[in-house]
Every structure is written in C-alpha cells, then in structure tokens.
Amino acid sequence: MTPVPETGPAAAAPDDVLAVRNLGVTVGGRKLVEDVDFTIRAGERVGLIGESGSGKSLTALSVMGLLPEGLRASGSVRLAGVDHDLVGADEARMSRVRGKEIAMVFQEPMTALNPTMRVGRQIAEVLLIHRTRPDRASARAAAVELLAQVGLPDPEAAAHAYPHQFSGGQRQRVVLAIALANDPALLVCDEPTTALDVTVQARVLDLVVRGVQERRSAMLFITHDLAVVATVCERVMVMYGGRLVESGPVQEVFTRPRHRYTQGLIGASDLTVVDDRGRLATIPGSVPAAGRFPAGCVFRNRCEHATDGCATRPDWVPTGPDSGYACFHPAPDGAPGTGTPTNQEAGRG
Template identity: 80%
Template sequence: MTAAVDTPPDDVLRVDGLDVSTADGRPLVKDVGFTIRAGERVGLIGESGSGKSLTSLGIMGLLPEGLRATGSVRLAGVDHELIGADEKRLSRVRGNDLAMVFQEPMTALNPTMRIGRQIAEVLLVHRARPDRASAHAAAVELLDQVGLPDPAAAARAYPHQFSGGQRQRVVLAIALANDPALLVCDEPTTALDVTVQARVLDLIVRGVADRGAALLFITHDLAVVATACERVMVMYGGRIVESGPVREVFTRPRHRYTQGLIAASDLTAVDDRGRLATIAGSVPAAGDFPEGCVFRNRCAKATDLCATRPAWTGTGPDAGYACFHPVPRGHGGVRAADTTDHQEARRG
C-alpha cells in the first residue's frame, strides 16, 4: 500500500496511487493520483467503462463485493487513511466530511420512509441536531434550499410521489445536510431532461459554493464540465491521461483521447459525407486495456513506442498529460468562447 501522505491545509482531498482490482488481481483502476483544493470544482470525464465511477467508489469506500482498493486516500480534517479503514470509521466520514450524489436517486432513497425523516436521520446520526424536532425543521429548510415548492408538504411525502428531478433535489439535500468538505457527484444529471438538468446542476454548484465545499463531478458530458467545473481530469483505461484547467484542456488538448472526446462532442461538425466525428473502435472491457498507453489500440497516431507506458508531462499530477504523440498546440480543441466559466457567468 502506498504510504499515507498528510493532506496540506488547502487540499480537501489527496489521492495517491489508487488502484482498484478484482479478487484475482485484474486491474480496473491503475495508479490514479490527484488533489482537490478547498472550494475547487473538478470534473472527471471519459467514456463509459473508463473507470470514473470505480474511482469515486474507491474513494468513498463503497466498492462492490469482490473488488479491492489499494493506495492512499486522505481527507482534510480526518485523522486516518480512508483506504483500508473499517466500516465504522468510514461511516463517520461518509455523510459528514464526504458525501455523494448518485445517478439514480431512487437507489439512495428508502421508498418506505417519508422524505423529511430521511433527511432528519442523516442529521441525527452525525449528531448535527440534538433531537428529532430540530432535525425535522432543518430538513424542511434544506428542502427549501434545493428549490422544492412547499417544503413542509414535501417533507411529508414519499419518494414515489416526486418526479426524477425532484428526487434528485432530495438526494442533494441529504448530501449537503452536514456541510461536507467534499461533494462527489456521479452522473447526477444524466437521467434528467435538459431543462431539469440545468436547474439541478445550478443547485449543485450553488450548494457547494454556499458551504465553501469542494466538488468532484463525474460525467461523460463535456458541456456540463465546462459549465460547472474549473479543472478537468480525463480518464481512460482506468488511468488519468490528461488534467488541467477546463479552458486549457478543452481549447488546447494534448492527449489524443481528449482530442477525440472533444471532436465527438461537437454535434455541429460533420465531414464531407455529413458524418459526425467518432473515436475509432470501442472501449475494451474493464481490465482488458492494453499495456503501455491504454489508448494505443484506438489511436491513429500509435507507434511501437506506445507499447510502453508514457511518462506524465506537466507541472504536477493535476496539470499535464501522458502521451508519446501529443496534439500540437492550437489543434483539436473548441473555441474559448464555447467554454463557460460558471463563476464568472453567475457574477455577470
């Protein structure tokens, strides 16, 4: 196991050498490392099967049975290593210092409990409120903060009485109830229609900003990252292949996979036959990525050199790329005007 490193005061989360593997040792996430600073909003993008959700579940200590995480995950304010910690210790951290919003809200809600009680339970378990009356009052206030009409009536309702967007607001209220230092969101808007998606996304950004919390936002939607995040990490084959400020990565990508993602996300760009851009091939099954550069079997620029693992080029784990044949500067990105700085937009 990688030796634990104390988290600097301005770092909320520090991940070092995170690996996720099956019981028989097949690697699914390999040597992932990054930091998230206090109040920072970071996106984690990549195609389905790239390892994004496994990374978040490894951080949270919620991996399915049969999978094992090694490495180091340190959270500011928590005096122990999260990797390998027992369930009792992890339960104290989850919902208090570290919270998560999943893609499907009904997986996080108890269908037999009223909404208000579910929020109140989180406050009582972590001793954020001294009794049920004050916890219920706080639950109603949280429902108001996430924009549910008539929050008192909403607190008396059951999950099935709400729409998908409303249920996701409830899950967000639960996640933010104890003012966590870091909120992890795993595709929280994917199942919602565009209008509802925008509203929920804005609630997430406002919720973490109001609390001074950091955000790790996992998605395959580059537009969502451009709207909500300041920094982005690109994942493929269980590895981080590029990382940096959103505007820098999206307008001047260096890794060939990042270039492909950006091209495929542009629904207005077509070739002379009217076809949209795609990345050749498909994502291999988890654990079946090639050795060396994990993207080499889909990359048009791959050479024999790519059979070895490319070194990280950059100023640190949070700014750089790992590619033998990087995209030349000024090629393969989107216009700077197409990337949105959410904070500036809100101030405007």
C-alpha cells in the same frame, strides 16, 4: 492532479480537502483502476470525465469506501479532518465519515432513497446520526430548511411526502439535500443528471453548484458528458482505461487538449462540425471492456498517432501545478482543439 509530493501521502497541504495517491482497484488480478493521483482543494469543483469502463465510477466509490464486494482498492485516499486513510478503513470508521465529511449523489435517485420513509425524516436522520443537531425537533426544522434550499415548492409538505410522490428531478433534489445536510467538505456526484431530462438537468446542476458554493465545499463531479463538466467545473481530469490520461483547467483542456484521446473525444462530441461529406469526426474502434485495455498506453489501439513506442507506459508530463498528460505523441501545444475546425462555434445556437 499534482505530482506526488516527496514527503509521501501523509503530508497534505493545509488547503487540500482530498488527496488521492496511487489509487488502484483490482478484481481477481484484473486492474480496473491504476495509479490514480489527484488533489482537490477547498471549494474547488473538479470534473472526472470518462466513458464506460474508464474506471471513473470506481474511483468515486473507492473515495467513498463503497466498492462492491470482490473489488479491492489499494493506494491512499486522505481527507482533511479525518485522521486515517480511507482506503482499507473499516465500515464503522467509514460510516462516521460518510454523510458528514464526504457525501455522495448517485445517478439513480430512486434507489438512493428509502421508499418507506418520509423524506423529511430521512434528512433529519442524517443530521441526528452525526449529531450535528441536538434533537429531533431542530433536525426536523433543518430538514425543511434544506428542502427549501433545493427549491422544492412547499418544503413543509415535501418533508411529509414519500419518495415515490416526487418526480425524478425532485427526488434528485431530495438526494442533494441529504448530501448537503451536514455541510460536507467534499461532495461526490456520480452522473447525477444522466437519468434526467434536459430542462430538469439544468435545474439540478444549478442547485448542485449553488449548494457547494454556499458551503465552500469541494466537489468531485463524475460524468461522461463533456459539456456538463465544462459548465459545472473549474478543473477537469480525463480518465480512460482505468488511468488518468490528462488533467488541467477546463478552459485549457477543452480548447488545447494534449492527449490524443482527449482530442478525439472533443472532436467526436462536437456535432456542429462536419467534413465536406457531412460526416462527424470519430475515434476508430470501440471502448474495450473494463480491465481489457492494451498494455502501455491504454489508448494506443484506437490512436492514429500510436507507434511501437506506445507499448511502454507513457510517463506523466506535468504542464502546470494541476495539469499534465500521459502521451508520447501529444497534440502540439497551442494547436486548435481538434483535428476538425475549432469547436468554439459550438455555441452558435
């Protein structure tokens, strides 16, 4: 999250891969995402955390130009090496960008693959569409190589198999191979391991990180799982009620959160810390449905620190080049992470 540069959206720094400015998503007058601003630089791994209805997936889909029908994006999304804005770009232009400059890994690997096509051909196809390989034979060979890179045993045989012949984790690796095929500048992952078992998740996360590191690709990683983001990313943005409420380096945000929502989220997700009655720290209330968050500060109806002043919208308070928060009553700087004792001991297992 960088403050909006004076020069406007067109002027992205040379190192910036993705520049999102003032992004909004609406459906029939309801605002689902509002004023989202952030920048991702080459090789950076950035996490976007949010619960249901936070707008995190819509943000990813807007970047990909894949919003479902009826939803409208506004603002600006610029990608390095693409001479037009991705918001409002037509399908023909977007399809030249997707799979080449940006690629995406979805939560459900089965629906992301064509069940009637051998996976080798599906990978080769992405290479041929974007003309990154001259002919069928070299695309095929590259496909097998990619399957080997994502750790599938016997990649030759795997290339000949159909999606249903793989397990969930293996399918997700195939999806990852397709996403990485054209060495994208940006890889967008939307909850890629949520549907997977813990041991399989570890495997896939490892492959994702290695894949982007080897290509110096940037990554936008969307999830509801704080621990996964902390493991995979260097920087994190916290989204709630369709807005970014806090962002900064992982170490900083998770140990010294400033926004009361981030603070509460960290407290509520820590299952190793209980009060003297054996109870976990909680955030009161429930997450409102998308588009039905309170005006002003979106978190104020669940926040113990909220005052009448929170009915107006808090400004973004920058605390560094990529960090800041939007809260009238932030947790004091340097205070331990949560209301409960420090979460550092979470690792004692």
